[in-house]
Amino acid sequence: MMPEIFTSRIKLRAFRESDLDEFAAMNADERVMKYFPATLTRQETIELMRRIxxxxxxxxxxxxxxxxxxxxxxxxxxGAAVPAFDAHFTPCVEIGWRLAFDFQGKGLATEAALATVNYAFAHLGVSELVSFTFKGNLPSRRVMxxxxxAYHPEEDFLHPQLAREHHLAPHVLYRRKR
Ligand SMILES: CC(C)(COP(=O)(O)OP(=O)(O)OC[C@H]1O[C@@H](n2cnc3c(N)ncnc32)[C@H](O)[C@@H]1OP(=O)(O)O)[C@@H](O)C(=O)NCCC(=O)NCCS
Structure with a gap:
């Protein structure tokens, strides 16, 4: 059971089926998916909710x-997740974020990510969290x-689920110990 966590502006909770319309709209928004290889169809969002x-x-x-x-x-x-690919830093627990366009630029990702870090270190039994993103995704790197x-430049890597020559393949790795 996923707990509910409250920050001053945000409730972090389990996904519900009723989130589908707004989640699908967000994943179909090119502004939100700028640093991903493609936007998602509604069916792909349904599959993502199933994987979550x-x-x-x-x-x-x-x-x-x-x-x-x-x-x-x-x-x-x-939230926190176990990457579904092999790399020099796996197995590990990563933290990540994605916000609807109208909610970006207000400090909300940082507020939610801090709550996630505290939750992960308190309840998941991990001693370290990692986060990674496309090298040019400066807003996400700033949240990290x-x-x-901390950024570890010597650990830059090519995302193994993308072709080596793909323009989004170069990734950076950040780490934070408990
Ligand atoms: C990454 C993301 C979650 C950040 O959300 P957010 O709520 O806007 O983040 P915050 O407001 O908490 O912080 C963003 C920081 O990035 C900075 N920033 C924004 N655009 C920037 C840019 N082009 N260059 C440098 N810094 C930038 C902001 O100024 C802010 O830093 P500051 O507080 O020091 O001023 C949001 O942009 C997003 O959902 N992007 C699409 C999905 C995505 O790329 N997810 C990450 C995949 S790994």
Whole structure:
């Protein structure tokens, strides 16, 4: 069971089927998916929601849906996950985030990510968290810095699920110990 966590502006909670319309719209938005190889179709978002649920069944934790406390509106996710690929830093627990375009630029990702870090270190029994992103994804890298993660340039890597020559393949790795 995913807990509910409250910050001053955000409720972090388990995904619900009723999030589908807003989640699908967010994943179909080219502005949100700028640093991903493609936007997602509605069917791909349904499959992603299934994988989020399966991850919880397998590992006991997964991504949190984010809800705006003042309006009850779904606006994205943050959370911890076990990467489904092999790399020099796996196995590990990573933290990640994705926000609907209208909710970006207000400090919400940082607020939710900090809550996720505290939850992960308190409840998941991990001594270290990693985060990674496309090298040019400066907003995401800034969130990593703001939540106390450190960049390790010697650990830059090509994402193994992308072709080596893909322009989004170069990735950076950040780490934070408990
Ligand atoms: C990454 C993301 C979650 C950040 O969300 P957010 O709520 O806007 O983040 P915050 O407001 O907490 O912090 C963003 C920081 O990046 C900075 N930033 C934004 N655009 C920037 C740019 N082009 N260059 C440098 N810094 C930038 C902001 O100024 C802010 O830092 P500051 O507080 O020091 O001013 C959001 O942009 C997003 O959902 N992107 C699409 C999905 C994605 O790429 N996810 C990450 C995949 S690994």
């Amino acid at each position: 649920d399966d991850h919880e069944k397998k590992h006991g934790f997964t991504l949190f849906a984010l809800e705006d406390i003042s309006t009850g509106k779904f606006f994205g996710f943050t 810095e703001k939540i106390g993660m």
